[in-house]
Amino acid sequence: MSYAYLFKYIIIGDTGVGKSCLLLQFTDKRFQPVHDLTIGVEFGARMINIDGKQIKLQIWDTAGQESFRSITRSYYRGAAGALLVYDITRRETFNHLASWLEDARQHANPNMTIMLIGNKSDLTHRRAVTTEEGEQFAKEHGLVFLETSAKTAHNVEEAFINTARKIYEKIEQGVFDVSNESYGIKVGYGAGGAGQTVRPGELPAAKSSSCC
Amino acid sequence: MNLLGKVAKEFGEYVAGEDQLGVRSEDAAVERLLQRVSDGILPDDRREALAQLRDLLTGNPQAQVALGNAGLPVLCTVLCDERGDLEMVRGALECLVLAVHPGASSGTSRAGRKPQPGAINAELLVRVPGALALVVGLLQGATGSDFYVAYHTVQLLTALGAGNMPRLQEAVLAAPMGVARLMDLLGSDHEVLRNEALLLLVGLTRASADVQKIAAFEGAFERVLSIAREEGGADGGIVVQDCLELLNNLLRTNPGNQLMFRETGHVSGLLALLQVAPPRSSRRRGVARQAAANLLAALETVHLLLDPPKGPQAASAAEEKQREENRVSNQAALLRGSALDALLALALLSSSVPSPAVRTQALQCVQKLLVAMPQAQMALMEASLSLREGGSVPALQALLRPALQARNAGERAAAAAVLQAFCRGNSEGQSMLVATVLPVGEEGAPGGDHSTFGSELVRALAGPDPAAAAWAAVVLRGVLDGNSAGKERVLRIPLELPAGMQSAPSLLLPLCVSCLSSALQTGRSGYSACVLLRLLITWVGGCPVAATQLIEISDALPLLLDTLTGRFKNTDPVVRGLAAVLLGTCALPNAGSDGDSDGAGDRAAGHVYDDGENPLDRDFTVWLPAFEARLRSLVSASGVAMSAAAAKMPAAVRPVVQHGVVTGLQREIAELRARNSALEQSSAASNGAEAAVAQPSLYGESGALAVRAAEAEVRAGRAEAEAASLREELDGLQERYRDAATELDAARSQADEARVTAARLEADLKGLSSAYNNLEAHAFALEKRVGEHGAAPAGDAAPGVSEAEAARRETAAAEAAGAQAEEGLADLLALTRHMRLT
Ligand SMILES: Nc1nc2c(ncn2[C@@H]2O[C@H](COP(=O)(O)OP(=O)(O)O)[C@@H](O)[C@H]2O)c(=O)[nH]1
């Protein structure tokens, strides 16, 4: 349960591009073809390993509807990484990327790592956005790019892990003041740190606000 | 709902009704100041005017009213246009805070009835277009980092939220950093600001999943837990309670947040808040009360993790499944975090916070922790508590004491429910408990070295306190339920009761019968009789040896028959019904054996019904109709092997027993249906109360009790009427039974005349359906004889008797014989039908 770092992610993008499915595939390794909106798992967590360091990812799925944009905005500031997702079979979801990006740039901290995801790569016969277009957009806006399939799990691990690697590199380069939690990054305690169980009778060691 | 209309009226009243001169002067003063604020040219003058307005508004409801409609937009304009001038912003904010201030609630009834000027202004301010967004926006940027601005903004928002929380929630969500900024304030070094932000967040997180989720995202869990810890944990002040209330709002109906809470390892932080410092002699009452309130709030958190409340809408199967998965994960996380030890300590050792409410809530949490979780049952089996006076006692034995003796009824029920939950589906645990029913030495005083769970239980059963004996029966039933090895074993353990009790039987079963006998004969509460009967039903069910031994106890059968026939005064119909069920179970001990799995499905789904004072819990009502159906089919099927116990019943009694069992069951089921629906209604009512009341630990108990009392009255009336009509019915049936017996005799003699062996019929009368078969055979024989009869005269026919005459006689004889047979058959058919129907 102990980790070296904890990163908070958000997943953003239009409705129906597969955000919830990507989260479910990453945390539970399963695909649910008909996703019930009302019981969407809105939060997921998983431990990954980068260069021998345990890194805990906490991922928030956001509602993509335009009407909930203001709510989605609330999540930008506290996130270290964002997966910006479009659906390669629906051109309009690609066209909306610019507005999503603008939102993120406006409300997120400038060092937030954004991964551009073209999802549903398994539906090749219905492709409406070419891989090159996705690459081009990512290049123009300084994003990392991957095409994924939440259905076949293709590139799903990579999407989340590469984002974490990128954040980790930024930490190593000293880009972040990691003591400031509002960047969506927390430093863990290594072995015996967070997630320890406290037996009754012994109070947990008094720690500052970042205990877990 | 027309608040504005009321507002206008109020204003009119204030203006016209009060001391006219005074009011008019307030009015004019406010107006003049507003004029200076809005139209002033020199910033200093405007600031000065704001300061004067603030002074005027302080503790002055008339000035609040005077400010009203016209003044609020003026102040909003200042907030909007002068954002760069911190002093102006502060001044305007202070005025707004005073304008919406609820004011000292004067005790006069007149002021109580009227909407307060502060509340009216709050409503008006919310309606000023853009005002909420403007105020929320102050938390950002330069204004937001100013302590005074932030402090007054939060105060203002709290006041606005009190009147219209949904609007405020909307406004806060619409601001991109609304919740995030409030979370920042929760980390403020200024304690007052932090505490104000805490209160505002408590309101904002109520019933808004979005606010809850964003707050959790922004690290609310660790903030809240660390503040609670810094403030002294359970022993801390009211801030700790506020923190826990916020925590409960974040978790209550939010599975996503519960997942995050677990995943991020906060369970241990929560459990740490259940620790109380050892009592200090100097502890003031108020402190202890606050500690109790803090503990109750923390226990509520545990409770809602273990039994997540259902949403207002009916859940789909998928949602239900998700809820259950979530519950089980919470349960496992709590168990891993040693919740059991912490809860047991609170429930059983909390001498430092002497609060029955805390102990009861802790017990309820323990019970939920055990539901369908063998690891938890195992942990409880192994747990022990170290006593202050030294030594230790097994936790199960320690739980028995409140179950039998707690003064508070809720606490007693909660403790008994823990023991039952421990026993459910836990034959290993049950056997361990049965093994503690050891022969008891005289020196084994309760709490002494020699006393055990079993010895304390037996002592209570045999003891002088009827309430303790009843609860002991409830516990013992749990220990035996579904465990036939245990049922047999405990039949054989000789009890060595202490000197004063030596007149009591020395085996447990006869002891229970003697308890039942005294409960029935004294006619005291039907409750004792009910729980004892239920204990015996459980014991005898699936355990023929117990059934036989019960019938062999000399008083048992007469006692039950007397109960069944209403020989005791004021016997509750439920008691009679249960007596019928017990007799039925004795006759066919295995009829209810499917009941081993009774209610298992319900439990798996996490429904936990507390036994409380209701002897007819949910499991029983699920089990009973199945039992009845089974019994019915067994009674009516011919040739069924009755139990050894039934064979021991005098032959004359058996039909009465059968009859009584079945009528008793019908009545029982009607009664049970009524009680069950009442039970469900009252649990629905208390669920409703739970949703409405901020502190669900209180459960709106008194309201539910009133409802129950009213229902009980109605039921009592109904039951009485029912009992009267049933007594009549029973009399009628007995009469018909006698009539039928007479007719049977007649049929028998007719059968004799028809030369069919009466002996065979007699022998076969044991089973009425075989009698029916015999009669059919008899009819066949009659017909055959009639055939012979017809044939013989034809042979012996005297000359002179014409063929026609012979034929006529033959037909007549055949008809007569046929009619005779038909009549006998009809009688028996009718009789059989009676027996089956009744
Ligand atoms: N073929 C295919 N379908 C997908 C994929 N990801 C999601 N879907 C489907 O797309 C629909 C929307 O997915 P969902 O995760 O609910 O989208 P969200 O609104 O962005 O959360 C669902 O019917 C999914 O089954 C994918 O990679 N391949």
Ligand SMILES: [Mg+2]
């Ligand atoms: Mg979704």
